[in-house]
Amino acid sequence: MKRIVKMVLAANLLAIALLAFVYPQQMVGPGKLVAGHQKLEADCFACHAPFIGASSARCVTCHKPADVGRLTTAGQPIAKPLTAVPFHQKLISQDCVACHSDHAGVKRFRQQGRFDHALLQEEAAGQCQECHKSPADSLHQQISGNCGQCHNRQKWVPATFAHNRYFALDRNHDTRCVTCHVRNDYKRYSCYGCHEHSPASIRREHIEEGISRFDNCVECHRGADKHDIRGGRGEGTGRRENERSRKEHDD
Secondary structure, three states, rough: OHHHHHHHHHHHHHHHHHHHHHHHHHHOOOOOOOHHHHHHHHHHHEEEEEEOOOOOHHHHHOOOOOOOOOOOOOOOOOOOOOOOOHHHHHHHOOHHHHOOHHHHHHHHOOOOOOOOHHEEHHHHHOOOHHOOOOOOOHHHOOOOOOOHOOOOOOOOOOOOHHHHHHHEEEEHOOOOOHHHHHHHHHOOOOOOOOOOOOOOHHHHHHOOOOOOOOOOHHHOEOOOOOOEOOOOOOOOOOOOHHHHHHHHHHH
C-alpha cells in the first residue's frame, strides 16, 4: 500500500513539473505582463532562464543598452520618453532586473520609484541636474550644479552642510553666494568679493596687528564681528596682544 501511495505522489509531482514547463504562464506566472510584452505571454523562457529566473542577458537581446530611452525595440524614436534624459547608457553594469520587474504580482513586492545611484558611472553621478530639477527656493536659485557638496546620493535630505559651522551669515554678510564663492565652487571662498575687503586693506590691517599669515580668514573670523576671533591668528599673536601680555607681566 505504501508503495502505491509513493508511486501516485511521484506521478503527481512529475505531472506538475511537466505542466510547469509546458504551461508556465498558467502554473507559476505571478501576474499579467506589461502591454509591450503581451506577445511573450506564452513564452516565459524569452526572459527567464530555467531554475534561475529573469535574466538581464535575455533582456538586452531585445532592449539594446545603447537605445534604451531613445529608440523602441523596433528602432523607432520614442515619442514620449519615460525620463527627460536617457541615462541607461551611463550605468556601470547592465543589470536590468536590479531595477525592473514585469509581472503585476512581482511589482507589488518590489520597492518602486527608488533608483540606486551607485549604478551610475562616476562622471554621470555628479550631473544631478540632467535628470533632476533644481529646487526653486532662493538659495538654490543662486547655485548651479555641485549638488554633491551638500547632498549625497543615498539620501537627499537632510543636507550635510551647515554654513554656520564655518562662517555665520549675519549682518553685512547676508549676501549672495557668488560674492564669496566664485565660479560656482563652494569648496573654496574669497573675502575679496565686496568693496570693503580688498587685498590691500586686509593686508594693511593685519600687518598692523602683527599678523603675517591671513590667507584663511575663517580660521580666525567666525562672522561679521571682526573682534570675535577664534583661536589661531596666523604666525603672530598680534602686536596689541603682545603689548597687553608684556604689560600684565610687568604688573
